[in-house]
Amino acid sequence: MSESRDVVIIGAGVIGCSVAFHLTRLGQRGVCVLEKENLPGSGSTAKANGGIRAQFTTEVNLKMSLLSMEILDRLGDEIGDPPVYRPTGYLFVTGDAGRVQAMASAVEFQRSRGVAVELLDADAVRARAPFVAGAVGGGTFGSRDGFLDPGGLTNFFLREAIRAGAEVRYHDEVVAIERDRGGNLRVDTGAGSVTAPVVVNAAGPYASRVAAMLGVDLPVAPVRRHLVITGPCPSLPPLIPMTIDADSGVLVRREGDRVLIAYSNPDEPPGFNTAFDPDFPARFADALESRFPAVAAAGLDLRRSWAGLYEVTPDHHAVLGTAPGQPGFLLANGFSGHGVMHAPAAGRAIAELITRGRSESVDISPLALERFARGEPLRETMVL
Numbered sequence: 164m165s166e167s168r169d170v171v172i173i174g175a176g177v178i179g180c181s182v183a184f185h186l187t188r189l190g191q192r193g194v195c196v197l198e199k200e201n202l203p204g205s206g207s208t209a210k211a212n213g214g215i216r217a218q219f220t221t222e223v224n225l226k227m228s229l230l231s232m233e234i235l236d237r238l239g240d241e242i243g244d245p246p247v248y249r250p251t252g253y254l255f256v257t258g259d260a261g262r263v264q265a266m267a268s269a270v271e272f273q274r275s276r277g278v279a280v281e282l283l284d285a286d287a288v289r290a291r292a293p294f295v296a297g298a299v300g301g302g303t304f305g306s307r308d309g310f311l312d313p314g315g316l317t318n319f320f321l322r323e324a325i326r327a328g329a330e331v332r333y334h335d336e337v338v339a340i341e342r343d344r345g346g347n348l349r350v351d352t353g354a355g356s357v358t359a360p361v362v363v364n365a366a367g368p369y370a371s372r373v374a375a376m377l378g379v380d381l382p383v384a385p386v387r388r389h390l391v392i393t394g395p396c397p398s399l400p401p402l403i404p405m406t407i408d409a410d411s412g413v414l415v416r417r418e419g420d421r422v423l424i425a426y427s428n429p430d431e432p433p434g435f436n437t438a439f440d441p442d443f444p445a446r447f448a449d450a451l452e453s454r455f456p457a458v459a460a461a462g463l464d465l466r467r468s469w470a471g472l473y474e475v476t477p478d479h480h481a482v483l484g485t486a487p488g489q490p491g492f493l494l495a496n497g498f499s500g501h502g503v504m505h506a507p508a509a510g511r512a513i514a515e516l517i518t519r520g521r522s523e524s525v526d527i528s529p530l531a532l533e534r535f536a537r538g539e540p541l542r543e544t545m546v547l
């Protein structure tokens with residue numbers, strides 16, 4: 164016999180937990196989260212850098228970020244200390260005159276949509292980040308951007324969802340999904356099965372496998388991403404913005420008395436490998452040395468460094484909404500490096516879709532899976 168619930172969420176990462184939280188806040192009963200591991204947030208969420216920014220160039224990315232920030236501000240008192248959202252700012256720096264022009268257009272677009280962002284000249288960049296070296300033509304600074312604690316946020320969402328009646332089951336891997344004669348979805352795990360009219364795919368890098376269980380072709384690929392930790396770095400201020408060399412893509416931020424370095428490898432093939440590649444730092448060594456020499460001088464501590472999986476779609480935007488031809492099967496996937504920052508908004512949007520029939524807080528129609536079949540992918544230029 165299959166058990167019955169109202170909503171089954173597959174995956175207890177930051178996305179699944181946000182969906183559970185927002186559902187229960189909207190009064191939804193019978194919420195059940197199924198997680199294959201023995202802990203919440205132990206997938207990509209545990210590996211994230213924790214950046215949150217509204218400096219994007221597509222309307223939908225920008226709106227997802229603004230809604231997330233609004234939700235985080237609203238929940239700030241409830242979350243308490245330590246805060247999970249710290250708006251320490253995002254600073255993009257360039258030495259390229261053409262890129263300064265592109266930044267000026269992006270800033271104009273973002274400001275017209277209510278983003279707190281300013282275009283900086285070279286002096287203003289150096290004033291904000293005296294550790295930046297090399298040619299500087301200008302930059303941008305978003306003051307509400309900053310850091311979001313992935314584990315803290317996930318635990319808060321889940322704790323509150325459970326307090327409001329949601330149930331979470333660990334060691335419960337979903338292995339099949341079938342539609343029964345009544346039109347409900349039966350989700351099979353090694354431990355049994357649960358039937359519900361609504362099932363949310365929040366399986367992170369495994370999302371396309373879960374979608375395939377219902378015959379849905381979901382283009383979400385797992386792609387390894389490294390984060391590298393330096394040795395102690397006393398020459399940098401204790402608090403710095405997320406600072407990105409827009410010319411090379413190297414990002415640095417404080418990690419205690421050390422510095423965390425992020426860099427995207429364009430040649431990384433899709434796959435589930437999360438082993439840290441000791442040869443990886445050679446890819447950004449020159450750019451680090453010329454733009455952030457004080458960070459390079461701190462040396463690297465590879466034992467503290469790690470790699471995890473981005474869940475990447477062809478246009479680097481999430482897929483949010485009902486799967487085509489599968490009523491009741493909802494997708495919250497493919498965040499392409501933005502899943503932590505967009506989790507509050509995505510959870511709210513999916514919860515509204517389930518309880519009210521449409522997402523009222525943010526228009527998620529541009530993120531429908533159908534955009535790929537229509538040949539209308541989105542185009543974001545500020546991808547890290």
Ligand SMILES: Cc1cc2nc3c(=O)[nH]c(=O)nc-3n(C[C@H](O)[C@H](O)[C@H](O)COP(=O)(O)OP(=O)(O)OC[C@H]3O[C@@H](n4cnc5c(N)ncnc54)[C@H](O)[C@@H]3O)c2cc1C
Pocket residue numbers: 173174175176177178179197198199200203204205206207208209210211212213214215335336337338365366367368369373388389390470471472473474495496498499500501502503504505
């Ligand atoms: C190195 C790195 C840096 C990043 N930096 C940032 C950043 O700065 N800012 C940002 O916003 N995002 C960042 N991201 C991306 C972010 O981590 C992800 O987008 C986000 O965590 C996705 O959350 P999720 O809940 O969808 O996935 P996950 O956290 O992976 O959760 C999915 C869950 O589903 C479970 N699951 C999978 N299959 C099944 C199944 N069949 N049955 C049951 N359970 C299942 C998994 O065990 C997992 O717990 C980064 C990612 C990496 C790897």
